[in-house]
Amino acid sequence: MTTRPRISDVAAAAGVSVTTVSLVLNNAKTRISADTQQRVRDAARAVGYAPSALARGLRTQRTRTVGLISDQIATTPFAGRMLAGAQDVARDHGHLVFLLDTGGDAGIEAEAIAALSAQQVDAMIYACMWHRTVEPPAGIRADTVFLDCRPAGGSHRSVVPDDRAGGAAAVRELVAAGHRRIAYIDASEPKPIASALRFEGYLEVLAEAGIDPDAVLRVDVTEISARGGREAADMLLALPADRRPTALFCFNDRIAAGAYMAARHRGLEIPRDLSIVGYDDQQFIAAEQDPPLTTVALPHYEMGRWAMEVALGVRAEEDEDATHLMECPVIRRDSVGPPPAQVAKPSRRRASHNTERPPSAAPDR
Amino acid sequence: MTTRPRISDVAAAAGVSVTTVSLVLNNAKTRISADTQQRVRDAARAVGYAPSALARGLRTQRTRTVGLISDQIATTPFAGRMLAGAQDVARDHGHLVFLLDTGGDAGIEAEAIAALSAQQVDAMIYACMWHRTVEPPAGIRADTVFLDCRPAGGSHRSVVPDDRAGGAAAVRELVAAGHRRIAYIDASEPKPIASALRFEGYLEVLAEAGIDPDAVLRVDVTEISARGGREAADMLLALPADRRPTALFCFNDRIAAGAYMAARHRGLEIPRDLSIVGYDDQQFIAAEQDPPLTTVALPHYEMGRWAMEVALGVRAEEDEDATHLMECPVIRRDSVGPPPAQVAKPSRRRASHNTERPPSAAPDR
DNA sequence: ATGAAAGCGCTAACAC
DNA sequence: GTGTTAGCGCTTTCAT
Numbered sequence: 127m128t129t130r131p132r133i134s135d136v137a138a139a140a141g142v143s144v145t146t147v148s149l150v151l152n153n154a155k156t157r158i159s160a161d162t163q164q165r166v167r168d169a170a171r172a173v174g175y176a177p178s179a180l181a182r183g184l185r186t187q188r189t190r191t192v193g194l195i196s197d198q199i200a201t202t203p204f205a206g207r208m209l210a211g212a213q214d215v216a217r218d219h220g221h222l223v224f225l226l227d228t229g230g231d232a233g234i235e236a237e238a239i240a241a242l243s244a245q246q247v248d249a250m251i252y253a254c255m256w257h258r259t260v261e262p263p264a265g266i267r268a269d270t271v272f273l274d275c276r277p278a279g280g281s282h283r284s285v286v287p288d289d290r291a292g293g294a295a296a297v298r299e300l301v302a303a304g305h306r307r308i309a310y311i312d313a314s315e316p317k318p319i320a321s322a323l324r325f326e327g328y329l330e331v332l333a334e335a336g337i338d339p340d341a342v343l344r345v346d347v348t349e350i351s352a353r354g355g356r357e358a359a360d361m362l363l364a365l366p367a368d369r370r371p372t373a374l375f376c377f378n379d380r381i382a383a384g385a386y387m388a389a390r391h392r393g394l395e396i397p398r399d400l401s402i403v404g405y406d407d408q409q410f411i412a413a414e415q416d417p418p419l420t421t422v423a424l425p426h427y428e429m430g431r432w433a434m435e436v437a438l439g440v441r442a443e444e445d446e447d448a449t450h451l452m453e454c455p456v457i458r459r460d461s462v463g464p465p466p467a468q469v470a471k472p473s474r475r476r477a478s479h480n481t482e483r484p485p486s487a488a489p490d491r
Numbered sequence: 492m493t494t495r496p497r498i499s500d501v502a503a504a505a506g507v508s509v510t511t512v513s514l515v516l517n518n519a520k521t522r523i524s525a526d527t528q529q530r531v532r533d534a535a536r537a538v539g540y541a542p543s544a545l546a547r548g549l550r551t552q553r554t555r556t557v558g559l560i561s562d563q564i565a566t567t568p569f570a571g572r573m574l575a576g577a578q579d580v581a582r583d584h585g586h587l588v589f590l591l592d593t594g595g596d597a598g599i600e601a602e603a604i605a606a607l608s609a610q611q612v613d614a615m616i617y618a619c620m621w622h623r624t625v626e627p628p629a630g631i632r633a634d635t636v637f638l639d640c641r642p643a644g645g646s647h648r649s650v651v652p653d654d655r656a657g658g659a660a661a662v663r664e665l666v667a668a669g670h671r672r673i674a675y676i677d678a679s680e681p682k683p684i685a686s687a688l689r690f691e692g693y694l695e696v697l698a699e700a701g702i703d704p705d706a707v708l709r710v711d712v713t714e715i716s717a718r719g720g721r722e723a724a725d726m727l728l729a730l731p732a733d734r735r736p737t738a739l740f741c742f743n744d745r746i747a748a749g750a751y752m753a754a755r756h757r758g759l760e761i762p763r764d765l766s767i768v769g770y771d772d773q774q775f776i777a778a779e780q781d782p783p784l785t786t787v788a789l790p791h792y793e794m795g796r797w798a799m800e801v802a803l804g805v806r807a808e809e810d811e812d813a814t815h816l817m818e819c820p821v822i823r824r825d826s827v828g829p830p831p832a833q834v835a836k837p838s839r840r841r842a843s844h845n846t847e848r849p850p851s852a853a854p855d856r
Numbered sequence: 857a858t859g860a861a862a863g864c865g866c867t868a869a870c871a872c
Numbered sequence: 873g874t875g876t877t878a879g880c881g882c883t884t885t886c887a888t
């Protein structure tokens with residue numbers, strides 16, 4: 127092909143005017159004879175015609191494109207599902223998405239907004255890769271929808287996970303299994319917004335169950351990682367038997383993975399000796415623990431869909447609130463069981479961090 | 492703002508013609524008086540002018556956009572870095588990227604190609620989320636560059652990781668540490684193209700070191716996962732002492748994580764009793780093993796950059812080959828050490844899969 | 857050193 | 873039922 131066929135080529139081939147071609151190709155309700163319609167369609171196919179989105183956009187002032195600005199797409203495992211959700215609904219509605227990752231740089235962000243505006247995108251989404259509060263970038267259009275973050279001041283529509291309810295659901299799993307001494311291994315400073323929310327859920331369920339919260343059972347990790355989780359869990363498990371938790375609710379799955387390590391080093395078997403629940407349902411982490419980790423999933427795909435649906439105006443806005451809370455489902459796997467029948471008799475050896483065997487270890491050999 | 496300011500608004504504000512505005516805003520080499528230039532720029536800023544990318548694209552037939560078609564962006568942890576690499580160079584050259592994920596569906600793929608063509612993107616990238624051979628989709632433009640996949644028949648330019656060299660590098664780590672009995676825990680059928688390549692590297696280094704490959708030391712996993720890796724490693728570690736490997740090269744980090752589990756269940760300490768190297772340098776997996784896993788990194792960010800650079804024509808094409816091989820650097824962490832001083836005396840108990848203690852375990856209590 | 861005007865490919869108001 | 877034409881906002885040739 128030397129050059130793209132234009133609408134006039136189709137018109138010529140079909141022996142009609144461009145108006146007619148435009149009309150039939152846009153399925154206008156207009157009265158064009160069925161015969162002509164067929165001729166036009168055949169001609170279009172014959173010359174390999176596809177309308178120029180540029181020309182059409184210029185003329186109609188609707189581009190059928192949407193801009194998606196994200197921070198940090200590179201370094202997060204969750205981005206993909208959010209993008210996929212947004213993508214899917216965009217495609218279903220005939221829209222294309224411009225993806226602009228800013229790496230969190232405000233200058234790049236400003237450029238991105240300008241570029242998108244120059245492209246006359248029909249809608250705009252501002253996505254964060256973890257739930258947080260953001261200052262809406264200067265000059266961002268008012269109908270932008272915020273994905274996985276809350277604009278300060280509730281100035282724009284947004285969707286975030288319901289971390290409070292998720293935290294409650296996690297702890298409820300544990301309470302239902304019979305646990306009463308449940309620790310919360312929290313994130314470190316500066317804490318993500320989800321941290322306090324999940325803790326609220328924790329307290330709520332404890333109250334429901336008539337359990338007094340014990341301050342020693344809430345510990346902050348030194349860093350959000352398996353290593354941090356391991357250290358924190360290790361402190362908890364070193365507590366005297368009557369104060370020691372029988373279950374751990376971890377801020378996220380990576381921390382939970384660290385808790386597994388700590389348990390292992392103390393010879394504790396999960397869930398027989400210790401129950402654990404995580405958060406995030408992080409791919410390749412939660413399901414691949416040994417035993418697989420019970421956790422709470424972050425609804426990234428759904429949030430991505432929701433954001434695109436409201437951005438495109440294809441969702442009946444059921445709620446009045448600017449920010450929509452999306453449910454976090456619990457994913458039951460094998461790390462929760464009833465608490466050990468009797469409290470293990472206190473071992474008087476101080477946390478020596480290693481080869482202590484579980485009370486129940488087989489006296490083998 | 493009611494409606495976007497047009498170039499004529501700027502012209503009016505500056506008291507010049509639109510030609511002049513266009514010229515100065517596009518930094519034409521033309522001779523426009525410095526004074527006029529300033530007036531125009533001031534006027535543009537004053538009215539908040541930004542040129543319409545649509546109109547400009549329609550006129551120039553260059554849109555400064557590029558289409559990036561990907562399969563499976565949702566379910567892979569590597570997508571982000573590839574996108575970030577592509578993104579960064581696009582931005583540096585003033586281009587915007589349309590991201591279209593097809594989920595691997597051929598129908599959607601065809602639509603995506605059509606949509607991108609309608610948008611008159613200046614360039615196109617076809618990305619896979621893991622190294623494989625693909626049949627180029629029908630109708631894809633000839634100058635498309637393939638990212639992390641090879642088009643069948645070498646019909647298009649492409650960039651993929653150098654898995655053979657990566658496999659060699661991994662095994663060389665082990666050989667350098669003194670190992671001679673090195674197992675390769677391979678992927679399962681249908682094997683990724685990388686599987687055979689890494690194995691080639693393995694054989695190459697063995698040959699270099701004068702080590703005869705032992706067929707029992709190559710085992711396929713039943714599934715690519717921690718569980719698969721665990722089972723495979725378990726078989727290997729159950730071998731009689733004189734046939735047992737002292738080091739494991741795993742097809743990927745998840746499999747390596749499974750190997751850690753198997754080692755742990757046998758009371759083997761890493762790297763004292765067993766050395767392990769993985770592949771992928773997968774985020775939150777490799778670095779968070781206990782001890783952190785030595786592995787080979789996949790150069791996703793760099794491949795993303797490379798692809799966009801050639802797509803945009805901003806890279807001097809140094810190599811004649813249609814497919815560019817990108818180096819996979821080894822990431823040294825703590826899972827490789829010298830082989831155990833003497834071969835452990837063969838335990839005659841058959842692989843009982845559990846509480847066997849390492850020879851060196853403290854006889855505590 | 858600056859301006860007039862054509863035209864990129866399309867849609868839609870209006871005429872017939 | 874179908875055709876003519878203006879114009880979306882810009883770049884660029886050609887005049888001056």
